[in-house]
Amino acid sequence: MNYPPHPVQFSRRTPVFGRALVATSHYLASKAGISVMERGGNAVDAAIATAAMLTLVEPTGCGLGSDAFAIIHDGKQLHGLNSSGPSPQGAHRDFYRKLGGIPERGWHAVTVPGAVAGWASLSKEFGKLAFEELFDEVVDQAERGFHVTPVVAHLWHRNAQILRSQPGFEEMFMRQGKAPVPGSLFQQQGMAESFRLIARSGGRDFYEGYLAEQIIRSAKHHDALMNEHDLAGMKPEWVPVISQEFGQAQLHELPPNGQGIAASMALGILRHTDFDHYGPRDARRLHLTIEAMKLAFADLQTHVADPRHMKIGHQQMLDDQYLAERAALINPHQASHFGAGAPPPGGTVYLCAADKNGLMVSFIQSNYMGMGSGVCIPGTGIHLQNRGANFVMDEEHPNCVAGGKRPFHTIIPGFVTGHDGGRMATGVMGAFMQAQGHVQMVINTQIDGMDVQTAIDYPRWRYIEGKKIELEAGFDLLLADELIRMGHEVQTMAASQNGGFGGAQLIATLPSQDGYVGGSDPRKDGQVMMMG
Known part of the structure; x- marks a missing residue:
């Protein structure tokens, strides 16, 4: 995690240095986090205040009805939090069969929202300020209103065309019959009151009080x-993290029901290839990385679910001999289409924060598919996720819909620790881009020596299905041509076309261990803010 051996790359953003940092996809959220630190709060307090603000100013990625996950480094060890909610107890396959399947939107796609409970749990375990003190900024902003930023406005408009018929959506998000344009002032008086109730009750009002x-x-x-x-x-x-060695560092992810294991598997598979023989601009190395990601996704989509229902444990999926067997399936010269293996028995917003005492937070919360189910609760500012859409109807699949069961989840926080003692909170929002983004951030920073902002700016690739991959505009055309010759079906897309390349935030310790360096994705409206 040395800074920066890689040649400087020009960006419209520069890395930010400080003794305490907050990095988010919206500047008002970063501001809220720093404000809490200036009042004596720690990184966890800042993360909660930041997450709350994001539900207001970036409703295209999250809301009060979201789920959340986090990885905390307390200066000594890592702690994982899974705050994704289960399906209603009354959910069962026959009910959805009569509907013709599991809908992507509306009430029947909603599972119990876990974000607010996650905030309360984080505060109880690691917070410094009282929970009630963490919402002053978002209450004030909701009452005064906020100016809608360009990326959020674009996504808002796109979601509005799909969700306007859902209960309460037009009333909450299309006040003049249309989505707001960039620069519009948008107020959420009902949301301000909801935050007051959440703050005073330690979050319980959302689950057992007026809001419930x-x-x-x-x-x-x-x-x-x-x-x-x-x-x-x-x-x-609270769950233990899963870890994968790669180069001179370890990537840490949360165990299933999320897709973090796919990033761990991909890196584990790469360890059994000739990845280290090639440089960063060698198409053969990129080919191996894409193929490893394909193999990981094949297993992810077959085996991962609520861990109480998985037939194969995550330990078996990360078994080194199994990963070597998967790596042996890669043709180093030709793209392939892979099925799942048989291991041995056995919308979204991301933020990170770090304080002067070494406490670091990697946190993610999300609706799903942008603005989630589209269901809005009148007068409250609450809109609900649609994570139930990730269940399947196949009775033999571990992710088959059932009551009281957590669905497979796409959102994942990441954390990297180096053999040199360095630490990095990392995340890339964006559905199935997330695991792929984690792999690319690890390679960019830990193998290729890029500083955090260069690693974020660097053009991305993403695997779609079969042999199809997308390359972000600006990707090396010679590499693209080589991939095509290897049989990859390549399409080049601008990041703004569909937002499919995600948005990253990174905070890493400096080699001197006396501060941090942070980066924020220019593909979003955010920035890094510092204190001290």
């Missing part, structure tokens, strides 16, 4: 499965 009553009233009105017992039963879970 409003959510269940809407659910009953629309014949949804969720009831008051489903909400009241929401419990975040």
Whole structure:
């Protein structure tokens, strides 16, 4: 994690240095986090305040009805938090079969939102300030209003065309019959009051108080499965991280139900290839990386679910001998289409924060598919995720829909520790780009020696399906031609075309261990802010 052996690359952003940093996809969220630190809060307090602000100013990626995950480094060890909610207890396959399948939008795609419970759990375990003190900035901003930023406005407009018919969506997000344009002032008075209730109750009002009553009233009105017992039963879970050695560092991810294991598997597979024989601009190295990612995704989509229902444990999926067997399937000269293996038995926003005492937070929360289910709870500013859309109907699949079960999840925080003692909080929002983004950030920073901002700016690739890959505009055309010759079906796309290359935030310790350096993705509206 030395800074920076890689040649300087020009960006419209520069790395930010400081004794305490907050990096997010929206400048008002970064500002809220730094404000909390200036009032004596630590990195966890800042992360919660930042996450709360993002539900207001970036509703295209998250909301009060989101799920959340986090990895915390307390200066000595890592702690993982899974705050994704389960399906309603009444959810079962026959119900959805009568609907013709699991819908992507609307009430029947909603699972219990876990983000607010996750904030409360983080605060209880690691916070310094009182939970109630963390929402002053977002309450004030919701009442005064915020100016809609360009990327958010673009995504808002795109979501509005799809979701305007969902309960409460037009009332909450299309005040003049259309989505706001960049620079529009947007107020959320009802959301301000919701935050007051959440703050005063330590988050419980969302699950057992007035806000819970409003959510269940809407659910009953629309014949949804969720009831008051489903909400009241929401419990975040502290989990150990899973780790994968790569080069002179380790990537740490949360275990399933999320896709972080795919990034771990891809790096583990690469360790059994000739990856190290090639330089960063060698198409053969990129080919191996893409093929390793394909293999990891094949297993991810077959085996990963709520761990209580998985037939294969994550330990078996990360078994080194199994990863070597998967690596042996890669043709070093030709693109392939892979199926799943048989291991041995056994929308989104990302933010990171770090404080002067060494506490670091890697945090992610999300609706899914942009603005989630589209379901909005009148008068509250709450819009709900649609994570139930990730269940499948196949009875033999571990991710088959069932009551009280967590669905497969796409959102993942990441964390990197180096053999030199360096640490880096990392995340790349964007559905199935996330695991691929983690792999690319690890390679960019730990293998190719890029500084955090250059690593973020660098053109990305993403695997779609079969032999199809997309390359971001600006990608080396010679590399693209070589990939085509190897049989990859290549399409080049601008990052702005569909947002599919995600948005990254990185914060890393400096070699001197007396501060941090942070980077924020120019593909989003955010920035890094510092204190000290």
